[in-house]
């Protein structure tokens with residue numbers, strides 16, 4: 455059975471692409487009803503169009519959450535999947551959609567919340583890095599952890615090489631985690 459999900463982006467949308475690549479499979483339990491962006495020129499919108507999925511640009515102003523809620527009320531998604539979405543959603547919105555909003559973050563949470571995680575782990579001479587899928591709560595990158603992938607930091611790694619290797623892992627982790635969550639419903 456296919457459950458409705460919506461995906462919310464701001465940028466390149468490579469995680470979105472990884473999800474799109476799965477949804478045509480009959481055994482993948484998700485249908486993307488809409489792809490929403492708060493950035494008009496997000497490359498992810500082009501990916502959505504290429505896949506013939508409905509897109510919507512919602513201006514990144516104080517009405518953003520109200521406008522997104524209207525779409526949620528119509529489409530009734532089982533999951534609201536944030537994928538490279540750069541905005542902190544307001545508390546009322548998060549509360550109204552509790553347990554449904556998930557995000558992927560490029561670090562082994564609870565370590566390295568916030569931005570520039572790849573550079574920060576290198577600066578701190580960490581040995582391990584990775585990515586985490588978590589529920590969105592009222593505190594940034596602090597909701598319940600759902601799944602993680604860990605990689606070794608190599609001696610020659612730069613923020614760029616690390617970002618690339620973490621992203622590759624994100625592209626496996628996110629679609630797989632969405633599948634597992636939906637299969638439990």
Ligand code: GRF
Nearest residue numbers: 466467468469538558559560
């Ligand atoms: C990823 O590193 C993700 O973990 C973070 O933002 C980046 C988004 O990349 N939240 P993309 O837009 O999916 O390519």
